[in-house]
Amino acid sequence: MKVPHISILGHALLGLIHQKPRSGYDLRKIFTETAMGSFSNSPGAIYPALERLEKQGAIAGEVVESSGLRRRRVFRITEPGEQEFKQWLSKSVTRDEVMRGMGELMLRFAFMEQALGAQAAITFLRKLRVELNAYVPGLKEYLQQHGPQMPLSGMLALDSGIRNYETLQQWVEYAIQTYQSFLATRQSSSANHINTNRGGQS
Amino acid sequence: MKVPHISILGHALLGLIHQKPRSGYDLRKIFTETAMGSFSNSPGAIYPALERLEKQGAIAGEVVESSGLRRRRVFRITEPGEQEFKQWLSKSVTRDEVMRGMGELMLRFAFMEQALGAQAAITFLRKLRVELNAYVPGLKEYLQQHGPQMPLSGMLALDSGIRNYETLQQWVEYAIQTYQSFLATRQSSSANHINTNRGGQS
């Protein structure tokens, strides 16, 4: 009921549990073995985080004694948890978030399609494009003005950050196009015979 | 004397104070107004961090009553502090650091030239190049293998991360070349007139 605040790690866990029920050990493995390695895989981070989510009613754990293995607590997402998760995903892209680093934004995006659909992902990308276009020129201007008075390594470090944002701008264009042709392909099974799925959300 | 551990924020503060003596307010302004906006500018983060550094003997504060303004505590770096700072800068680039994100690595690099000289910066970049070249192919392979089974947004998010690393690889090449011609220019006040870049080392 009461969902006071959930950390980034908490939302990562929530998102993975939203995909399908998982145990703490499953989640740890994901953080150690997949590309989600930026999150802590330490039990001292994950188990307390799961406890908090459970206490908040966002997930529910059930002890499972599957075939020989040690008892596992498998968590599934609850209704309030799913609501909170979707609300988190629905948050608009702010300039501030873009400035402080893309970590949480990318996490949101990565979960977005499954939970909210492709259209939401496109909307997200469009807003991200707007914010990037508004933010990046100022960064470049800052480099041009202050660069010459900075030590070379400072200037280069700043340049690296700017290059990352420019790469991100290119990626956003690519991602939008990818999604649009993805949607086009989906709905163009109409023409004359198959019509695989008529009622995807538009 | 005892320097048990210093956080990233602590090292950022230490580096800025190493450049020249600064007050807490100066440091806060840097974090709010310059491109170092990824660090917390909140007094509840900075003043306690400064206290810790002072207690550890890495910096020393002196109250200054300059012309009309309110009293300020201006911190300067101490000998042990400078030693610790340079040791931190001298840490080698590890695969693990590269994987968990470039934040601290870039901070180190940004301060490196002033504190350790251009040669150290080049050495750092070369090691970073090695680690990137060792890490990135695995990421791309991971995407190729698992991408098709991932939701599109997950795949794109991973692609964004890979693009960032590729951009970083390009940046490293650029940065190495920039430093090499910088050094060449410096030492070429010998020949007879211009000789802009003779011998980058290969």
Added chain:
DNA sequence: CATTTCATGTAATCGGTTACATGATTAG
């Protein structure tokens, strides 16, 4: 004279790190 800016702090809380503890099950 009131508001803004300069400047430094403190207290509550919370989440992550590190390290340790435990016990069951499978593999060699």
Added chain:
DNA sequence: CTAATCATGTAACCGATTACATGAAATG
């Protein structure tokens, strides 16, 4: 039988966030 892996926890510590407090000097 012993080691490795599966699996879940706990406790101490520490640092960051948030929000509040204070007070002096400059600005209008």
